[in-house]
Amino acid sequence: MRLVPNSLHDEVAAQLRERIFAGELTPGTFLDELKLAEQMKISRTPLREALKVLTHEGLVRHEPRRGCFVNEVTEQDLDEIFPVIALLEGRCAFEAAQNASDADIAALEDLHDKLQRHAKAKRINEYYATNFAIHEAIIALAGNRWLAGVIGDLRKIVKLARLQQLHAPGRLEQSLSEHLAVFAALKARDAEGAEAAMRTHLTRQRVALRDLARSQRSRLA
Structure with a gap:
């Protein structure tokens, strides 16, 4: 389908971003500008602008004289990013507990009722989508645009990793328990409890990812 010219590079960026999140464009994939422009029926100018946007977000990396590639999030990246997200989303939970009607x-x-149904049925993709919606709702309830902006940028980088951690043995049930703890604190308007529970939730996501990566390396050894 041909894209309309209004904010064309933003639309191109949105489509490429979704293809990355869907796993269609996997980490390390070379982004062939000519091929992509032909597929999307656009010129290379808006495509290049879109790639600049995705590079700024950390989803794409540009290598001089080689071109653009879908970025690969390293273990060190995750070690550095998750503590920051835990702090920021923890603060969102704190402010949400104070603001929620x-x-x-x-x-x-x-x-959370939907989350429990998806967890019981082992519907990981549906669970993740609802989980994402809950995080978004809590961020919105915090009403802090500065927190929301920084978290949004970081979440784009680790989005795929956060989905992968739900495949770790026992992680789905653990994640649900953590979410229910956050919600219980929010419901009680316990700001400090909500903050602590959210930070624990994000910290355990990183632990689950590390365990999953270790298990995968062991199988390949």
């Missing part, structure tokens, strides 16, 4: 809590309860 009864209607907000009711909406979060509906999302």
Whole structure:
């Protein structure tokens, strides 16, 4: 389908971003500008602008004289990013507990009910989507645009990794328990408890990813 010219490079960036998140463009993939431009029925100018956007977000890396590649998130990247996200999303949970209305809590309860159903049925992709919606709702309830902006940038980089950690043995059930702890604190308007529970949740995500990577290396050895 041909893209409309309005904010063309933003639309191109959005499409490429979704293809990366969907796993269609895997880490390390060379982004052939000519081929992509032909596929998307656009010129290379908006494509190059879109690639600059994705490079700024950390999803794409540019190598001089070689071109652009889908970025690969290293273990060191995850070690450095997750503690920062834990701090920031923890603060969001703190502020959300202070700001949430009864209607907000009711909406979060509906999302957590869905989360529990997906966990029980082992629907990992659906669980992740609901999990993502819960995190987004808590960030929105915090009402802090500075926190939201920084978290948004970091989450784009680790999005695929956060989905992968749910495949670690026992992680789905553990994640659900952590989410319910965050929600219980929010429901009680316990700001400090919500902050601590969210930080624990994010920290354990990193532990699960590290265990998963170690297990994968052992199988390949």
